[in-house]
Amino acid sequence: xxxxxxxxxxxxxxxxxxxxxxxxxxxxxxxxxxxxxxxxxxxxxxxxxxxxxxxxxxxxxxxxxxxxx
Numbered sequence: 001x002x003x004x005x006x007x008x009x010x011x012x013x014x015x016x017x018x019x020x021x022x023x024x025x026x027x028x029x030x031x032x033x034x035x036x037x038x039x040x041x042x043x044x045x046x047x048x049x050x051x052x053x054x055x056x057x058x059x060x061x062x063x064x065x066x067x068x069x
Contacts, residue, residue: 012026013026035049
């Protein structure tokens, strides 16, 4: 497993995140071919890193409502 330098990334909140600050997911597009994902409530906590193509498939499935079917 390689180490990711997360000090260089810009985080953005999911457009599906709750606007009052709860239940927020943040992602970064700065480290292709991986997509780091974190919980905005714990910005210095753990980060999950997904393969960009796998993340794109996940986001597409969420958008069309086929996740888990």
